[in-house]
Amino acid sequence: xxxxxxxxxxxxxxxxxxxxxxxxxxxxxxxxxxxxxxxxxxxxxxxxxxxxxxxxxxxxxxxxxxxxxxxxxxxxxxxxxxxxxxxxxxxxxxxxxxxxxxxxxxxxxxxxxxxxxxxxxxxxxxxxxxxxxxxxxxxxxxxx
Amino acid sequence: xxxxxxxxxxxxxxxxxxxxxxxxxxxxxxxxxxxxxxxxxxxxxxxxxxxxxxxxxxxxxxxxxxxxxxxxxxxxxxxxxxxxxxxxxxxxxxxxxxxxxxxxxxxxxxxxxxxxxxxxxxxxxxxxxxxxxxxxxxxxxxxxxxxxxxxxxxxxxxxxxxxxxxxxxxxxxxxxxxxxxxxxxxxxxxxxxxxxxxxxxxxxxxxxxxxxxxxxxxxxxxxxxxxxxxxxxxxxxxxxxxxxxxxxxxxxxxxxxxxxxxxxxxxxxxxxxxxxxxxxxxxxxxxxxxxxxxxxxxxxxxxxxxx
Ligand SMILES: Nc1nc2c(ncn2[C@@H]2O[C@H](COP(=O)(O)OP(=O)(O)OP(=O)(O)O)[C@@H](O)[C@H]2O)c(=O)[nH]1
Ligand SMILES: [Mg+2]
Numbered sequence: 001x002x003x004x005x006x007x008x009x010x011x012x013x014x015x016x017x018x019x020x021x022x023x024x025x026x027x028x029x030x031x032x033x034x035x036x037x038x039x040x041x042x043x044x045x046x047x048x049x050x051x052x053x054x055x056x057x058x059x060x061x062x063x064x065x066x067x068x069x070x071x072x073x074x075x076x077x078x079x080x081x082x083x084x085x086x087x088x089x090x091x092x093x094x095x096x097x098x099x100x101x102x103x104x105x106x107x108x109x110x111x112x113x114x115x116x117x118x119x120x121x122x123x124x125x126x127x128x129x130x131x132x133x134x135x136x137x138x139x140x141x142x143x144x
Numbered sequence: 145x146x147x148x149x150x151x152x153x154x155x156x157x158x159x160x161x162x163x164x165x166x167x168x169x170x171x172x173x174x175x176x177x178x179x180x181x182x183x184x185x186x187x188x189x190x191x192x193x194x195x196x197x198x199x200x201x202x203x204x205x206x207x208x209x210x211x212x213x214x215x216x217x218x219x220x221x222x223x224x225x226x227x228x229x230x231x232x233x234x235x236x237x238x239x240x241x242x243x244x245x246x247x248x249x250x251x252x253x254x255x256x257x258x259x260x261x262x263x264x265x266x267x268x269x270x271x272x273x274x275x276x277x278x279x280x281x282x283x284x285x286x287x288x289x290x291x292x293x294x295x296x297x298x299x300x301x302x303x304x305x306x307x308x309x310x311x312x313x314x315x316x317x318x319x320x321x322x323x324x325x326x327x328x329x330x331x332x333x334x335x336x337x338x339x340x341x342x343x344x345x346x347x348x349x350x351x352x353x354x355x356x357x358x359x360x361x362x363x364x365x366x367x368x369x370x371x372x373x374x375x376x377x378x379x380x381x382x383x384x385x386x387x388x389x390x391x392x393x394x395x396x397x398x399x400x401x402x403x404x405x406x407x408x409x410x411x412x413x414x415x416x417x418x419x420x421x422x423x424x425x426x427x428x429x430x431x432x433x434x435x436x437x438x439x440x441x442x443x444x445x446x447x448x449x450x451x
Contacts, residue, residue, distance in 0.1 A: 001166040002231055002256070027232035032256045037239040044245040048238065050151075051253055053158035080151055 003127050004032045006054045008045040011063040019060055025116035026123070042072035049077075049085055055127050058119075061091040066101065074104050084132040088122065090114060146215045148249040149279060153179065157219075157278040161253055161271045171270055178278050187276035188382050189283045191301030193263060193326075196289025198307045199333040201240035202365040203374070204284050208244050210375050216281035219251040221271050223264050225288045226256040233257070237286055251280060262296030263287040269300050298326045303381040305329045305374070310339035311346065324350060327358050329377050335362035335370065405443070412443045 005026055009019045016038050023033045034052045036044065049057045061069060066089065073087060089101065090110035098109050107126045110119060160177050163169035190207070192200045204220055211218050222237035235254035244250040253275075255265040264287055265271075275283050287297050297304055306327040330351070332344045340362050347360045359377045363370035412418040418439060425435040 023234050027227065027234045028230055030230045030232045032226075032233045032235060034235045034254055035239060037242055040242075044242060047245050050155050051158050051251055053162040080155060082155060
């Protein structure tokens with residue numbers, strides 16, 4: 001089944017050209033890409049990810065807000081009882097923040113030089129390693 | 145009182161839809177993962193269809209607002225096309241509905257159309273049923289931008305709104321070919337553009353000719369203009385109960401006959417008589433038309449013998 005990805009662009013920075021290019025590249029690689037537009041808050045990102053039940057949330061940040069955005073996303077996912085959606089990030093992120101983000105549970109960080117092919121490969125790798133296919137074998141979890 | 149739906153149910157409904165969509169659970173098993181609907185009321189399913197870029201998602205956004213103002217919970221199932229080559233898809237409908245993100249009375253789910261050609265995904269019908277079971281009062285189903293033949297929405301929705309834009313030349317003619325039959329309501333959106341009244345008039349004439357009672361309304365969805373009229377029409381259709389029931393049955397029958405015919409035709413091709421027709425076609429002894437006619441005769445004989 002196609003990998004389903006949410007491409008999210010939090011914060012107030014810029015335009016959505018980059019995110020749209022990424023969305024199309026992932027589509028051309030056979031993925032189903034949910035695109036939610038500009039200026040997304042972590043709440044909006046997590047709500048969309050839960051309702052869409054994506055495999056991966058890809059967050060693109062250029063504004064330097066990553067150390068507030070990612071912790072918030074991870075916390076909201078936990079609050080909503082979701083532990084099978086992989087979070088990855090890209091954009092301008094200082095190298096010494098990367099380990100901190102990984103500790104939070106962010107699976108992969110792409111720097112600003114990453115090509116779309118790097119992204120595609122990275123997403124496939126992350127899903128193969130941490131994705132729900134391994135966690136949720138077979139069926140939907142019954143309501144308790 | 146404005147109802148809402150627990151966030152937990154959002155998650156479980158989302159997972160249930162994925163299970164059905166990806167075929168790793170049966171519908172019955174999936175249903176069992178959701179709490180049973182409390183209020184016992186049936187959901188009201190509104191189909192929103194029409195050509196690409198007509199403003200379907202923008203209209204859905206406005207309808208969410210109105211139904212919420214009336215206190216009802218709303219689920220949206222929005223279908224976007226899959227690439228037939230890569231099977232990938234960009235699902236962008238919810239961009240227009242993001243302002244409802246913080247409202248737990250609203251659930252929005254995008255679906256890629258996958259291999260289906262009917263304007264919906266193969267499992268949209270089931271997804272709608274799951275949303276109904278999860279207790280959403282109103283379900284808005286947005287199809288992919290459709291032309292003339294993608295009419296599956298009839299089998300899913302109680303009421304179908306066909307959204308169009310002011311016509312460029314002959315586009316009313318284009319609509320005529322299929323969407324008129326399924327419309328319970330015509331919405332000429334982008335009424336801020338020239339030609340809207342003319343298009344609405346053309347549609348009204350067309351509706352009169354067809355002998356059906358279908359309202360033709362004008363909206364500017366991006367500004368929220370004319371939406372109250374759409375709500376009045378939807379509410380009336382809802383009250384009249386089974387406006388779509390007859391067509392849905394008809395559609396189901398047509399689809400079953402089509403599927404059965406395809407199965408029989410394939411069986412004929414595998415039978416000795418069918419194979420010989422194919423061989424003669426390949427050898428140039430028959431034209432395509434002759435081959436088709438001969439195969440049809442065999443297939444019909446099969447059908448008659450089977451009965
Ligand atoms: N001028 C004008 N623009 C509108 C109106 N309604 C929607 N739009 C704009 O038309 C564009 C397409 O609107 P959508 O709602 O995405 O159209 P859609 O039918 O859902 O498109 P697809 O799902 O891609 O087929 C957007 O830029 C909207 O802002 C309107 O009444 N007038
Ligand atoms: Mg749309």
